[in-house]
Amino acid sequence: MEPSTAEQSLARQPVWKALWIVSLGHFLNDTMTTLVPSLLPLFQSHLGLSYIELGVLVLVANVTSSMVQPIIGAWTDRHPKAWLLPAGEFVVGAGAAAMGFAPSYGWLLVLVALLGAGSAAFHPEASRAAHLAAGVQKGTAQSIFQVGGNAGQAIAPLVVSLLFVHTGLHGSVWLLVPAMLAAGALATIVPWYGAKAKGKAPRVVRTAGGTGATWAVVLLLVVVTFRSWMQAGLSGFLPLYYVNVRGLSTSVAEVYTALFLLAGALGTFIGGPLSDRIGKRRLILISMAGGIPFSLVLPYAHGIWAAVDVVLLGFIVLSTFAVTVVFGQELMPGRIGLVSGLMIGLAVGMGGVGASLAGYVADRFGITTAIEILAVLPLLAAVLAWWLPEDRPLSPRGRPATKPHH
Template sequence: MAIYSVGGNLGYALGPGFAAALIAAFGLRGTGLAALLPLLLAAFLLRLLPRWRAHEREAVARQREQSEAGETNWRGTVLITLVVILRSIIHLGMTTYVPFFWIDVLGNDPATAGLVQMTYLLAGVLGTLLGAPLADRFGTKPVLVASFALLLPVQAVLSTLRGWPLLIGLFAAGFLVVSTFTTTLVMTQEYMPRSLGLASGLNLGLAFGMGGVGTSVLGIVADHFGVLVVMRCIASLVLPALLLTLALPPVRLNRA
């Protein structure tokens, strides 16, 4: 799961810089060149489809075994969904408003804002790579609790930092936030062993969608009270996320 997520997180981190380079070189029409790589990958995946179909029956059999292994843990499902909603607001809020904090509050060069944002996002790629193996070794809930516990002081002081300490803080925040992505998805599926598709939809669809709504609310706060207040609002969400994580029931399996 982590290996799959790394590609998406890496593309998300490098995408703005890649698009900016294309626009600088070829103008707005150059953005069409960004579609070449996905098209090549799609052609490659089409060639692999026959092999995947050969393993389809085996995969369906394994899923049926999982489905028969337990009932849906609704308490765990509700709690982990709330955790993901808060985590999504934190992550999307940081991605959206850190550049404004860098420019408007700290008065730095707008040309460097993209690099600051990339620092946060690339740290998330590393967090994805390391977070899942740690969850496999120590358990999903302990790693999730540790991530939010470490994130709490980082987010609390982030808006007070300047210069290199701020960049280090952003790197730490990105690492800790994104390291939980695959862990929460696996936990949701373990709470809903008979509805793996619905579990993924709750985790990736509903929760992230609500995260987007929360980020929009932060935009209203920014308009009325400023970006610095938004950064403090984001920091205030870590504690309830940690408390909800502590209340999570144990999962049946620990795979990330």
């Protein structure tokens, strides 16, 4: 029996409650995972770690998440697992709470790996939940989901300044409280998610690149990887640069990182709806090219101008978080979990590789040189983004502006 016009219209509308709960879960999840790079100065002083050991720590946090996410995503494409939403959130909280008590570098690596595994379980199913709740407003819905994660990443440095600077690393035990609250909130949408995942998948708007455009997905992954290298590198080493080169306190240095990530969260919130109107490829290209002057100025800006620069850089370059996920989902319809695992997990997690390379460069040539190299990455991403296939924005009524190409 064909659905009525009213039912079709309802299916096109976002399920706001589910979207905001998943976004809240994403917020707390990414707050805890981003504490790893944000706590690098404290780990360095507490355990006497080198720059490369700090880079490897970020690498472990990202790789345990990134290498597993696509596998979980591909598995749950066939068999959605709603229970992974609260379970993954709780594991992340447990790992984050315990890492402040790590007696050695080896134990710290184990606990950070546990945190990454919880994040790997959470992200593909959370992204699928956002997709199912989106109606036809995929960019807008993914922005709501991703802005939760970006805001969490931005808050993490402030948690270091407001909590850990005063309590020491043992203050991590308090992270169990929000983790349990978030897991409880996510548990309330498990019945809705389970029922929705078993139903008919929403119609997918194809891109001009065509279904299964593997080359375009690979190219998009590389663009996201360059963006992730810059973000992870700056999140971890910008505070160290301001502390060790500029002579700022840890609390003040973390504020610059928070400004960078908060601006990115705002950019993400605006970028998704904007991409629904102007197209995803166009927004990615504008974002990468537009960030070039601000990234190149970053190592040389001081005081208030440094704050202005990191805000503009974060807003412009990080505005594509939701856009790249939705773009990948449209290029590979029916593989929501796999694509989410690739775009949120593998490509973003590759930021850990970038952080390790930045740590190696900082040890060999100085941290200023590492920051200067990270500043070039938006230029490389912009060059590659030019070759992405065109997509069709939505009309003002929320429909594709043109008919799909077959």
